[in-house]
Amino acid sequence: MSGFNNILDDMRTHGMRLPQQKIQIAVPHAATILRKALEYFVAMEGRTLVWLPEYDEVARWLSGNRGRGLFMYGSCGRGKTLLCRYVLPAIILKHCRKVVSVFDMNEVNKNIDAVLTKHIISLDDVGTEALSIQYGQRRMAFAEILDAAEKDNKLLIASSNLNVSEIVNHYDDRVLDRLKSTTVRILFQGDSLRA
Numbered sequence: 514m515s516g517f518n519n520i521l522d523d524m525r526t527h528g529m530r531l532p533q534q535k536i537q538i539a540v541p542h543a544a545t546i547l548r549k550a551l552e553y554f555v556a557m558e559g560r561t562l563v564w565l566p567e568y569d570e571v572a573r574w575l576s577g578n579r580g581r582g583l584f585m586y587g588s589c590g591r592g593k594t595l596l597c598r599y600v601l602p603a604i605i606l607k608h609c610r611k612v613v614s615v616f617d618m619n620e621v622n623k624n625i626d627a628v629l630t631k632h633i634i635s636l637d638d639v640g641t642e643a644l645s646i647q648y649g650q651r652r653m654a655f656a657e658i659l660d661a662a663e664k665d666n667k668l669l670i671a672s673s674n675l676n677v678s679e680i681v682n683h684y685d686d687r688v689l690d691r692l693k694s695t696t697v698r699i700l701f702q703g704d705s706l707r708a
Contacts, residue, residue, distance in 0.1 A: 535580025536633060536668040540608045543575035544568075550600045551592070563706055565591060570699045575604065582662060582669035584696040586639075586676065590705025593672035597637045601670055605633070613670065618642040621654045628654070629661050632668065639673035640683050656688050662695045669696060 524531055540546055547568060555562045567585070574583050583601070585593045602613035614631035618638045621628050628634060639655055655671075662669040673680070681689050692698065 544572035587701035
């Protein structure tokens with residue numbers, strides 16, 4: 514790339530936007546650590562862990578995300594919220610020394626701009642949020658956050674009970690396309706573990 518060695522310095526000098534580094538997550542022995550963390554948080558609820566096949570896929574993501582986020586979607590009661598709110602943020606803090614900012618989608622609309630300042634964003638219950646209307650301006654929080662994940666290399670962890678066609682119906686094809694390009698998607702399917 515002859516001639517481009519100093520371009521970043523030139524762009525910085527002129528106040529131009531620079532590409533951000535992708536956030537890397539790499540937890541050694543991820544399956545073992547994920548199991549221990551799940552057992553810990555499930556025990557706090559007075560329950561016993563039931564290991565699901567989906568958790569193996571989450572462990573694969575934890576062992577090396579290659580700069581991509583994680584989107585867990587599908588059936589209710591399979592541990593997506595527990596992973597999104599507590600387990601993954603705790604593991605990433607303990608083993609990667611990175612802070613995950615966790616939000617429920619219903620609270621995101623209160624201040625979308627504050628969420629967009631975070632670098633690692635975890636969103637629980639995507640698809641339950643209402644359209645945000647602030648000062649007459651209509652905003653779709655999830656679409657904006659996903660856009661920032663793609664353009665600014667923010668790391669997104671999210672959960673949803675929507676299936677693929679419901680995601681397209683609720684948002685649009687562009688949101689689904691961005692989900693595919695910025696995240697590893699794991700389908701959670703089967704009976705609820707809540708009893």
